[in-house]
Amino acid sequence: MSAPRSNTTDFRRLFLEGIPMMDVRAPIEFNKGAFPNSINAPIMNDIERAKVGTCYKQKGHEEAVKLGHQLVRGKVREERTQGWIDFATNNPEGYLYCFRGGERSHLAQAWLKEAGIEYPLVTGGYKAMRTWLIEYLEESIAACHFVILGGKTGTGKTRLLHKFPEHIDLEGIANHRGSSFGRRVGGQPSQIDFENNLAIQFLRFREQGLNSFLLEDESKLIGRCSLPQTLKDKMEQAPILLLEEDLETRVQITFEEYIDQNLKDNIALHGEELGFETFAQDLIASLGRISKRLGGLRHQELLDIMERALSDQRERGDSSLHREWIRILLNDYYDPMYEYQLGNKQGRIVARGNQHELAEQFAASGALTKLTVL
Structure with missing residues (x-):
């Protein structure tokens, strides 16, 4: 025994x-x-x-x-x-x-x-x-090097992020896509759980000998999960890979992630009828959260298009009209905000290109590690 x-x-x-x-x-x-x-x-x-x-x-x-x-x-x-x-x-x-x-x-x-x-x-x-985890997280932030993957909404930053073996998916850990429309099925972890899981992610990567990581450009808050201030401060000094895609590509990526995937996730959890209703209400609520910044008239215009799109989708299985409000929102709301923010980051941009160009240049070449010492 x-x-x-x-x-x-x-x-x-x-x-x-x-x-x-x-x-x-x-x-x-x-x-x-x-x-x-x-x-x-x-x-x-x-x-x-x-x-x-x-x-x-x-x-x-x-x-x-x-x-x-x-x-x-x-x-x-x-x-x-x-x-x-x-x-x-x-x-x-x-x-x-x-x-x-x-x-x-x-x-x-x-x-x-x-x-x-x-x-x-x-x-x-x-x-x-x-x-122990909090101390390890702070030690890791201080010891590690970062490159930031930036780009306008809808460029597919998370998709590209996962092509790099040395990445940490902050949005994945927070279970949120980072924007006003970013809520995911299953809800977010508590702040403590977010920090614990982030520390464990660092632990497992660093045990493999990695100390340079690609992170997606994020605000201080990812949904309700707050980045450690030390990490946010270090991210704001790191070199940037700027992902660039044309508007129609971004409309398609946004449609796939926020319409197709969100609906599938809701139906998988709630069933066909309740899943669609939950998906629809979440979209309307997400638009409502930015109504003040949109202004009353623009919010109502987008809401009318969204509700027609949801009606078409529910009654005829035609989801194509969603692309119309997505296109307007990207072009008139998200792009001006990002272009303003980008003005403060110009000196940190070390490369720019589309998904294929950045992946080909950095994902498998080891060049990402070299960028962290710039």
């Missing part, structure tokens, strides 16, 4: 290898921030945790512990312990953790041991792992 595994402080290995972890914190804590290789198997639910917290404030630690045992006993305890047993059985290489690696972790360990399972915990718990 093999000896029980020890508790761990090897956070690098946990994240690098994606080792499964069981988070015994309450759901409200887990939802604020966790790790991509963890599942929530709480020792207390949110209501129980709130009651114990109130008791702790009013009567102290000892009474709070007593209340916790009263709330989680009998069948409730059996069911939760069984969930831990199932996880431990299915993930014999995994670990459990709570907030600081304290009472909740040790109690879960004790109940598992009573069931005949010795299962290790993460020393320091969530707080220690989160601190």
